[in-house]
Amino acid sequence: MNTLLDRLFPAGHDVTIDGLNLAGTAHSATGPVHVIGTRDRAALTSDIALRLSQAVLSAVRDDLASGRARPIVFIASTQGQALSRHEELMCLNGYFAHLARCVDLARRHGHVLVTLIHGEAVSGGFLAFGLLADRICALPCAQVKVMDLRAMARVTRIAPERLEALAQTSPVFAPGAENYWRMGGIHDLWSDGDDWPAQLSRALTEADGSDHRAALGASRGGRTLARAVATRVMAGSTPDA
Amino acid sequence: MSAHAITRRSWFEADARTRIHGLVDAGSFSELCGPHERLTSPHLAVLDLPVAFDDGVVVGEATLDGERILVGAQQGEFNGGSVGEIHGAKLRGLLDRARDTRPAAVLLAIDSGGVRLHEANAGLIAISELMRALLGARAAGVPVYGLIGGSCGAFGGMGIVARLCDGLIMSEEGRLGLSGPEVIETVKGVDEFDSKDRALVWRITGGKIRRTLGEATLLVDDDLGAFRGGAKALLARGAPLRGLAALDADQAALAARAQRHADARDGLDIWRALGLPDAERLAMLDADAFNRIIDRAETA
Amino acid sequence: METFTLDLPSTPANGARALxxxxxxxxxxxxxxxxxxxxxxxxxxxxxxxxFRDTWEAVLADAVARHPAGGLVLSINDAGATPAVVSLRLDQVLESLEQAS
Structure with a gap:
């Protein structure tokens, strides 16, 4: 993790690693930022989610006094939600929703939100915070998915060979950061040779508080219907009478 | 009581349109992007699977006691109410419409296992967009209320969406969670969670334990009229507080709850820890009797 | 999926939309x-x-003979319903049109 932080923030960082959580501040080329996230492909528990939401709330409060909302760089490394009866009983999704509300509060307080996917981002763990940022970037080798193809074949009762063949042409179901990029769910794919601090500066500068992902998916050709359908419902121009 | 029993119409058994008609004022519902527009999923068609003309979700405008509302209902029987590209876009559009047109509320009748695996990436992004749109409607001052009482409950990403709502109405038959019991059993083993033990499943994810923990705002009987009554009650309450102080309070409450029930593995553990009388019998009570016990415990 | 279109005689219905x-x-x-x-x-x-096209043709011809369905287009998405269920749904939807008129 420190290797990653050193490379992202050559001007310095002060990030505390506490178990699978990390939180702190760093200096980007555009100025100081908060850094909040998870590491080591964490299975998100209610405890991890509470630490994340606490870090977001603290960031918002810290910056209220100065009147300068520093950007928040989320580092998402998660294999998804923790699978446990206790966590389900406690309504883990309620903890994730609380975290999502905190992230949204930060956005409305003027914090620019950028997510960097490191290692892996899966399903519920990705929904809880990483996917809510204004700008979502995948680091090299990042895996992004809901479920691997073998499990998907089992649940949908579709032959794995058929899914694998379809995955060659369709970005719609198969794992892969590239697929999410084509669908507008990921804004940028970073490669190893890139200047990461410059890439991060660009992400911080280009992020705005609106959700443009459906338009992005349409323009990249990977998700051609979502924007048009949502717009039709929003505009209400075609009542089905 | 008997008159009520005679007129009772099950929410659990009803389909999405029947639920909407049971919720809103008679004749007031007007559907947006309805089945005649034939917005069917091309992703299911590619896999040679049946499609539905509404892609498993009904959205539109209506009134509730004369007040303009927006309403959406998922069709649990179609692919488990799962969220694909079009399904998700319809719900997202509804919430964007709420942000722009400021109805009195949005009602979401959730009945979904979450992301539709046949279009998993589109579904995951769609749920994220739906989450942002829901938060956008709330920020614009429009309360969003969820209703859960169908066979699929609210799981996966839709379990998160449900908890983003300003209030949740559940029946005992409704279930709310993140990972379904079958998933946990498959990965962690039957000793962790026996998905065939239906009573246990309901004690972990059902309406009564959710009402006990405050995750559900109201518990109602499995009846269209009861859900309508619950929706009217939530509308009358007005939107809850928002902002930093409210989220700080939620943070403290969630942390305290996690600590208090750190070892709980069954709804019974929680009911006993709260000192509720005859925890084993709570499962037998109807919604009114159960609500009275929880209300007393909360004020105690 | 198997798809086909039938064009059958029927007495005129009151044109309407339904699901x-x-x-x-x-x-x-x-x-x-x-x-x-x-x-x-x-x-x-x-x-x-x-x-099962032959079965479909028999069930559909029977339904549009029993109910006025002229001037209508019926679009069916089927996930393996039995002929009895198909017949029941046809009766339901065509009767709802007769009642609405």
Missing amino acids: CGVVSSGNLEILVDTGHAPDRCRIDVSTSAQG
């Missing part, structure tokens, strides 16, 4: 739109059950 049923295992949905010829009923079937 009946849900696409789930052993069930189907029937969408009704207005068509052109007032004495013909067009039916577009999409079914997950392969090789």
Whole structure:
């Protein structure tokens, strides 16, 4: 993790690693930022989610006094939600929703939100915070998915060979950061040779508080219907009478 | 009581349109992007699977006691109410419409296992967009209320969406969670969670334990009229507080709850820890009797 | 999926739009739109059950003979419903049109 932080923030960082959580501040080329996230492909528990939401709330409060909302760089490394009866009983999704509300509060307080996917981002763990940022970037080798193809074949009762063949042409179901990029769910794919601090500066500068992902998916050709359908419902121009 | 029993119409058994008609004022519902527009999923068609003309979700405008509302209902029987590209876009559009047109509320009748695996990436992004749109409607001052009482409950990403709502109405038959019991059993083993033990499943994810923990705002009987009554009650309450102080309070409450029930593995553990009388019998009570016990415990 | 279209004679119906049923295992949905010829009923079937076209034709012909369905287009998404269920849904949706008129 420190290797990653050193490379992202050559001007310095002060990030505390506490178990699978990390939180702190760093200096980007555009100025100081908060850094909040998870590491080591964490299975998100209610405890991890509470630490994340606490870090977001603290960031918002810290910056209220100065009147300068520093950007928040989320580092998402998660294999998804923790699978446990206790966590389900406690309504883990309620903890994730609380975290999502905190992230949204930060956005409305003027914090620019950028997510960097490191290692892996899966399903519920990705929904809880990483996917809510204004700008979502995948680091090299990042895996992004809901479920691997073998499990998907089992649940949908579709032959794995058929899914694998379809995955060659369709970005719609198969794992892969590239697929999410084509669908507008990921804004940028970073490669190893890139200047990461410059890439991060660009992400911080280009992020705005609106959700443009459906338009992005349409323009990249990977998700051609979502924007048009949502717009039709929003505009209400075609009542089905 | 008997008159009520005679007129009772099950929410659990009803389909999405029947639920909407049971919720809103008679004749007031007007559907947006309805089945005649034939917005069917091309992703299911590619896999040679049946499609539905509404892609498993009904959205539109209506009134509730004369007040303009927006309403959406998922069709649990179609692919488990799962969220694909079009399904998700319809719900997202509804919430964007709420942000722009400021109805009195949005009602979401959730009945979904979450992301539709046949279009998993589109579904995951769609749920994220739906989450942002829901938060956008709330920020614009429009309360969003969820209703859960169908066979699929609210799981996966839709379990998160449900908890983003300003209030949740559940029946005992409704279930709310993140990972379904079958998933946990498959990965962690039957000793962790026996998905065939239906009573246990309901004690972990059902309406009564959710009402006990405050995750559900109201518990109602499995009846269209009861859900309508619950929706009217939530509308009358007005939107809850928002902002930093409210989220700080939620943070403290969630942390305290996690600590208090750190070892709980069954709804019974929680009911006993709260000192509720005859925890084993709570499962037998109807919604009114159960609500009275929880209300007393909360004020105690 | 197996798809086919039938064009059957029927007495004129009062043109209207309707929907009946849900696409789930052993069930189907029937969408009704207005068509052109007032004495013909067009039916577009999409079914997950392969090789039952003869059965479909018999059930559909029977339904549009019993109910006025001329001038209508019926679109069917089927997930393996039995002929009895298909017949029931056809009765439901066509009777709802008769009652509405």
